[in-house]
Amino acid sequence: MAVNSSYVFGNDTLGGWGPRYFFTFYTEFGDRRGAAVAEVSLLLFIFLSSLLANISIAAAVLRYRELRTVTNCFLLNLAAADLVFALGIPAVAASRLSTEWTMGDIVCRILPYSQFVCGFVLLWTLTLISMDRHRCIVVPPYRSQLTPRLATVLTAATWFLAAVLFLPVAFWFHEQPADNGSTVCTLVFPKSDSVNMSLCFTIPVLLLACLLPMGLLVYHYQRIFQKLLATRSRWAVPCVVMQPDTEPPSARRDSELSFVGSLVTSWTRKISTASQASMTPNGRNGSLSTHEELRLNKHLRVVRVLLLNVVVVLLMWLPITILMFLIYVDGSRPNEDTNFFLRSQHFIIALLVALLNTVVNPLLYGVLSENFRACFLRLWFGSKKKSRDVCDIRTGASKSNLDVLQECMNRTNGTRTPSSGRANGYMPHKKMSNCSILESPNGNLV
Template sequence: MGDNWNSSYVYGTDTISGWGNRYFFTYFTEMSERNPWRTSSEVTAFSLIFLISIFANVAIAICVIRFPDMRTVTNCFVLNLAAADLLFAVSIPAVAYSRFHETWKLGNIACRLIPYVQFVSGVVLLWTLAFISIDRHKCIVIPPYRSKMTPTEASIYSALIWLMGTVMFVPVLFWFREQETNGNKLICTLVFPKTESLDISFCFIVPVVLLACLLPMIILVYSYQRIFHKIISTRNTWANSCVMVNTIDSKKPRNNKGRRQSEISVSDIFTPWPRKLSLSQQEEIRINKHIKVVRVLFLNVIVVLLMWLPITIVMFLIFIDGRRPDENKEYFLRSHHFVITLIVAFLNTVINPVLYGVLSDNFRACLIKMLCFKGNHENGNILKENITPSSGRNQGFIKNTRKQSLGNSISELPHEIA
């Protein structure tokens, strides 16, 4: 086959979709001598991600379901996120097992279901994160700085996200299937139907990449960019409300020392060491809370982009590679490229519980209560801080918070933002 033979593209005869003799991408397996070090590394990564993801997401789900005080709008989306993470993680053992073998050994049903589950859970993950960012955008950027959404509405939106994902990827159940190669070996691959009048692969891949991947990412970036800008732009409001200035000082230019100390700079946000300022304790606590909020928001965007853009790009490149004529064998993608980006996407099922659960004061209190078996389990009182306008819970609190300023609202949000 030559030195340039790509072991991730194998030659076979398609008798179902009408393609005849052509090359097929192997996705989960690779027709070559296995590299023990690479296989062990992949399987070890899969195993660790699977165990941590199952434990973390089950714990998050129990917290929201078991304790009524945890059923806020944000946490309803977090629960949906945990469900999608768990579904995504369920496919990990099958993928890890396949990396030990050159051929597909799990059967035709598994070949159809595993990609379908991964696609559906992936789109649910991304759109749930997008809805979380939209809700936070309303809480922080748009007056009156509180969510109008209720937990019931959040549950309905979550159900609609699942419905969209399950319907959108129904064709995957038919197009992913076992394919026999010319060497009498089986692979699990994606075979689009062939028609003379319509390019089905293009009509499916391009809208899916745009609607299921790029659009929710764009919404995430836009929402958090607006939140980020809003928090930074309100620093003068924080300075006015925190720094004690006399009448003479208040007439001085805005760049006086005291006021400058109260502002949040970009270096304050992204440097790990504490701010070295001689401010009042109250102001330091308040400003540090704002910095924490911005850091978590920024981390949310970076994590989503880093973990979902690679597999989105690789899937698009597989699509481009597959459009080559059979005479052109210069395929540049390998199965391990797909698997590595899949591992990165799987890693998001571990990061999500950390960003949206462990970093939350309320979730930490809930987890400690469950692990230590402390407290009164019947009343379910978990919330350590007052309910904020962003929490989307008990409407009785809204009247008392309508006059709350944006600065005060944000200063109480880190446990919700996280």
């Protein structure tokens, strides 16, 4: 007899609990055809979008030699985790159309195991990216210490650790017959008189797979933002282009370099020819050339992407983290207490939000990059001169966003950036040299 649409009563013979209530996870009882259709439609949209976006990222990195950098090693790992995570969507969608689990015991074990593993790899890959960006921007000498081999080892280590850490999930999830004659796919921890297995599993998983990587990610990006804010008053004056007299310089700097300004300023703002001509007779104001000003504006756009990275990870992974703890709390009730507050739809909603991250990741780390988009055009529509020129990164003449920030800080501090170009430490610009929005020509993360 079901207490609500998401709990069934049955007899546990594998874990040794005997008669007890089981949370249905992927299935739900009752007449909910309309809600099921809406859930399945959203799941299929995420599935198709994730496949298209992540396969494009992986194919571009694997096909074009110029994209095989340290940065894109992480992006390739991220795309692989996204793809494996998304491949479980059809099974979830099928379970929402049925009131019981019909896909067998093997799928019942593999599906949650793969979701745990991929979630762990996703969060820790994003954390590794944030750590390397932190070293590039905050820690002298402002260069990544990673090599392609080390990046490969780190990504392989995340998969191995996740596979081992969540191996018990494949044994503890199984099909469970209920007293009402139905079958559900549920999690049953082994019973022990001396150790609370559910608590011993839930707490370390929450810490290692969710809270620790999210905490490290927030910490490193906070240090990056703190570094930018601490230096803005020093490098804003020599490095930010001045607007005409209609807008005070201080207002200009505050609007571009503050968090609020970073969020509300247009992503594609360009310096117009008219505004450049109104500054000085030669089209410049201050000590930067027009191209250097454009590079600084590009860097400011990257700062907005960094902030968006943090917000997206927190919004999309906190729900499933909180729900994991609530499942433990709700499932620890004695059989006499049937006031369960969780529903299977709560679990599916939190899972949907996490699955949506598999679509957002390739957008943030690939598609939003103008150069990466050019590589996609070359991949999808064949070799066209324009896309081929933009995607070609063999030249090392242009500087990354990190270099712009570093040079501005060096100039403000009275130091000089080594260069074989101009006397002021800047090299002439020829073409964009990065095929990733946050990557320098040598593969360093920005």
